[in-house]
Amino acid sequence: MLLHNAQFIMPDQTRLSGAMLIRDGRIAAMGPDAEMIAQCPDGIERRDLEGAVVLPGFIDSHLHLRMGAEYLSNIGLRDCRSMREVLSRVARFADEHPERPWLIGLEWSYGYPDLPPEGFDRALLDAIVPDRPVFLRSGMAHAAWANSKALEYAGIDASTPDPEGGEIMRRPDGTPSGWLKEEASRLVARHVPPMDEAMLRDGMTRVLAEIAECGITRVESAAFDEGLFPILHDLERQDALTCRIGIMVEMLPPAFCAERLAQVASLRRTYASPALSLDGVKFFLDGVLESHTASMPQGYRDRPDEQGTLVWPVAAYKQAVQAVSEAGFQIWTHAIGSGAITLALDAYAQTPNETRALRHRVEHVEIPLETDMARFASLGVVACLQPVMVAPSDEWMGMGGVWEQRVRPEEHDRAFPNRSLLDLGALVAFGTDWPIVSLSPLRGVAKAVTRRSSEDGTVFVPGQAIRLDEALNAYTTAGALACHREQDEGALRIGNWADLVVLASDPAICAPDAIRDIPVLMTMMAGKPVFERE
Secondary structure, eight states: OEEEEEEEEOTTSOEEEEEEEEETTEEEEEEOHHHHHHHOOTTOOEEEOTTOEEEEOEEEEEEOHHHHHHHHHSEEOTTOOSHHHHHHHHHHHHHHOTTOSSEEEEEEOSOOTTOOTTOSOHHHHHTTOSSSOEEEEETTSSEEEEOHHHHHHHTOOTTOOOOTTEEEEEOTTSSEEEEEEETHHHHHHTTSOOOOHHHHHHHHHHHHHHHHHTTEEEEEEESSOGGGHHHHHHHHHTTOOSSEEEEEEEOOTTSOOHHHHHHHHHHHHHOBSSSEEEEEEEEEOOOOTTTTOSOOTTOOSSOTTOOOOOSSOHHHHHHHHHHHHHTTOOEEEEEOSHHHHHHHHHHHHTSOGGGGGGOOEEEEOOSOOHHHHHHHHHHTOEEEEOGGGGSGGGTSTTOTTHHHHHSOGGGGGGSSOHHHHHHTTOEEEEOOOTTSSOOOHHHHHHHHHHOBOTTTOOBOOGGGOOOHHHHHHHTTHHHHHHTTOTTTSSSOOTTSBOOEEEESSOGGGSOGGGGGGOOEEEEEETTEEEEEOO
């Protein structure tokens, strides 16, 4: 195929006006239109892009495929702006799906303006669905809301103790309210019937279509998706994947398990194609700031005596990191709070020097200590951040200002520190954590550049804003480096895969706030269009 009459964004961020020849799924040649057309072999399909802009396909370095399939197949709540809307959506879905034994919802928020004083009480759900269990996972994926039937299935009552690392929120009389924090949500979640294969296949088809529509050509799945391997492998054989997929599998606390590592090694040998692979091992160290479960040894602004949660014992985590590193696996560590970030870097620092080439990663990095930020570059550790979360009220109703309430004022200048990390030489890759927030990379680029909420216009820590070229790099070239694919992906370079996104206009000539609305015209994987806008 020949793509011509286009603007190509090159690795050095210069623009090349001209054409690109694609052969055998890779970029074969680039140059001026007239020259390329004259050299174009007979029988090659030609596409006139009419001045559109071509970039390497976006790389989402952190999302959740199975959660995405669940979100698109169940009750999606992220865009609800009130409790009334949440309850209405649950009731409508219940009416439309009488065959569902459980009603599952995802991505509700904490701050609806019409939330009653008693908060997320099961009575609100009981009033609309009294006869079937209802289980709604929060937008931060660290809390859940259940009705009485769901609590009954899980055997949760006034006498049920809080599980380690979790809390059952209670009414004044001691009975469970239905709001479950952190590990407490698992008490109900383990009773939820899993999606059957037909539902998962349908859900993954929806997910792949959404990924393609956003211009994304590679995704890195952030754990709990290994059960998708057979389905994804089947889709790969049918040439039905719209993107390349790397999956991280989890090492569960509280201790390293050699048997689990052997299982992971077997999966990596089984799935190792350019389009589908097991890419490493994921650890969860803490929770989130919003529910006071991120590890904050310095305490929270609104709860000075509370320090959050460390999911792994310190010594056990360090031992596990050492063992997994020595086995040659890249490690991701979920670390949002300062304490968890420090511990992750400490553990990586103790691994043998030769394992630095694995490019271990810290996911989220919301509030690192000043002394830790320089260690990312010195240790060769990837910082993976989700810029859409910079203005949370745009994604989750009522969440504006919550971050500032949790973190002491003197620490605010280190919030989501893209600028500081880049200035200190760190490799910064961007993801979304979808479906927790929007999947759109352009939405993330706009937030990284402006740090501004599209809902209320507030700007959050403007000193951590980065340039447009840096934001695009974090979604392309840096994303490829973060997952060891820089030899084939992440840049418009001769020999690379022709994984491309075609945009209606150049982000560099748009108003920064308008970047999020640039239409994706086409997405190509290995030279094959997987999405085209009518």
